[in-house]
Amino acid sequence: MAGNPERRAALVDAGIEVLAREGARGLTFRAVDAGAAVPVGTASNYFTGRDDLLRQIDVRLHTRLAPDPEVLAELMRAPKDRALVTALMRDILRRVTRDRTGYLALLELRLEATRRPALRESLTASLRGDLDEGMEFHRAAGLPGGDETVAVLYLAMLGLILEHLTLPGVLDGALPGVDVPDGLVELMVARIVPAS
Known part of the structure; x- marks a missing residue:
């Protein structure tokens, strides 16, 4: 090689x-x-x-979709509350929107993993590692909610990102008065993350 x-x-x-x-x-x-x-x-x-x-x-x-350490450090100076979780979720959305190609490739990898057992095994391990790391980060930072909160946020953000990057018109006007996608991030956090 x-x-x-x-x-x-x-x-x-x-x-x-x-x-x-x-x-x-x-x-x-x-x-x-x-x-x-x-x-x-x-x-x-x-x-x-x-x-x-x-x-x-x-x-x-x-590597491409990872948070910028400086941006993360700045965000983590804020109080450890729902507003910070909202800011962290918006950062995820900004990163995947900025590297739309990278995230679409990740979606393609997910689809290909359904047909390739070796890829399914390695991709499952890497994405599960990301989820575990997210749960550990949430706990260590003292953010509201626990592992269940992180798991549900993960699934909600995955759905929002999928729609936002592939068929953004699906969500337009679906919830009058809610800005797409930022307002949806705020709405999801408010419904999922405990107040304290």
Whole structure:
């Protein structure tokens, strides 16, 4: 396997773009090579196969979609209440909106995982790790609610993000007086997170 880390990262990012744009069926080494603007055959020197590329896309997406430490540190200066949880959920929404391609690729990975047991195993482990980390963060920060609160917020945000990035018109006007999507974030937090 080739060892140039910059080129590997460029190939993985190109794979993310292809996956988001064309779905798993369009994710070929040739398409990745074209997306990275490298000679045909380059990707095959960096990945042992399609499953290896998909696993590396999963790892890279976690980096791309992770919170900015400086933004998180600034947010965490606020009182540990519902308003902070709302701000944290809005930060998630901003990040996935800013890297729409990355999140759409993650959705494609989820779909592909239904057909590939090895990917299902690795993606389940990485997403479960994210959920566990979110629960630990919530507890350690002293935010209101417990693990159940985090699990329900996770599911609610997953649904909101899916609609917002794929079919945003579905939610427009559904709840008169509620701004989409920010107002929905506030509404979800108010319904899910205990007041104290």
